Amino acid sequence: MTEFLQLMIKPFLACLILTGIHAYLGLHVIEREVIFVDLALAQMAAFGATLGTLWGFGLHSSQSYLTALGFTLVGAAVFAMTRLRKPIVPQESLIGVVYAVSAAASILVLSRAAEGGEELKALLVGHLLFVEWPEILKVLLLYGFIGMIHWAARRPLLAISQDPQRAFAQGLRVRWWDFVFYATFGFVVTSSVEMAGVLLVFSFLIVPAVCGVLLGRTIGQRLLVGWVVGTLTSVAGVSASYVWDLPTGATVVCAFGVALLLSAAGRRLK
Numbered sequence: 001m002t003e004f005l006q007l008m009i010k011p012f013l014a015c016l017i018l019t020g021i022h023a024y025l026g027l028h029v030i031e032r033e034v035i036f037v038d039l040a041l042a043q044m045a046a047f048g049a050t051l052g053t054l055w056g057f058g059l060h061s062s063q064s065y066l067t068a069l070g071f072t073l074v075g076a077a078v079f080a081m082t083r084l085r086k087p088i089v090p091q092e093s094l095i096g097v098v099y100a101v102s103a104a105a106s107i108l109v110l111s112r113a114a115e116g117g118e119e120l121k122a123l124l125v126g127h128l129l130f131v132e133w134p135e136i137l138k139v140l141l142l143y144g145f146i147g148m149i150h151w152a153a154r155r156p157l158l159a160i161s162q163d164p165q166r167a168f169a170q171g172l173r174v175r176w177w178d179f180v181f182y183a184t185f186g187f188v189v190t191s192s193v194e195m196a197g198v199l200l201v202f203s204f205l206i207v208p209a210v211c212g213v214l215l216g217r218t219i220g221q222r223l224l225v226g227w228v229v230g231t232l233t234s235v236a237g238v239s240a241s242y243v244w245d246l247p248t249g250a251t252v253v254c255a256f257g258v259a260l261l262l263s264a265a266g267r268r269l270k
Contacts, residue, residue, distance in 0.1 A: 019230030021143040026209025031161040040099040044075040045190040076182035126197030207256040211263035
């Protein structure tokens with residue numbers, strides 16, 4: 001038991017922090033119907049990080065992080081500025097294009113790197129098992145600060161997520177608040193991808209929020225369900241990875257798949 005706690009307490013705490021911020025952001029993403037925006041911004045961050053490695057920066061260095069953050073903020077600006085009052089095509093189509101192009105660009109960049117395959121794997125699965133206390137503290141403080149920003153701006157952000165046409169009609173600065181949302185989202189995604197990888201970050205964002213929508217009615221209920229599902233799934237995934245000696249990130253992702261199936265079954269029984 002002592003060995004388990006020593007080895008897995010840091011990955012578990014990291015998962016709890018990821019659950020706290022991503023379950024909330026996931027509810028906004030579902031309301032906005034931009035499910036894959038996380039993958040697109042995460043891939044923009046990954047492209048920035050891979051470009052940093054080509055320039056000689058370490059994959060987890062501060063220079064690589066700032067490069068990834070810069071590209072993520074560019075993506076945030078693009079998504080905010082392309083929000084139209086009467087869109088010709090769904091914004092999700094643009095998000096798909098951004099994801100595909102940035103993923104292809106990342107592969108092209110990594111093809112020029114000496115250890116491109118290993119770096120691509122690191123970006124996909126992260127280093128959750130080897131996360132250290134300074135990194136946990138950094139994301140805790142960052143996500144806490146972003147949480148306070150969202151709390152202060154909760155009314156316009158929620159209004160735009162739930163009914164953008166009404167928000168336009170009420171005179172809200174929709175594109176500005178969209179940029180605030182996507183920019184803060186970008187900070188979260190950049191830090192999360194560096195720690196947990198693209199696949200796990202997407203799971204933390206979408207699965208708890210979907211479970212909340214399936215099992216809760218109000219925003220508060222859905223957020224509470226998302227936090228509970230994320231916490232229990234993290235415990236199950238981290239524990240299973242230790243017991244069966246499996247990759248931690250991939251095990252937690254699969255545990256989220258099981259959690260979603262159980263939530264869907266619970267919805268049918270209501």
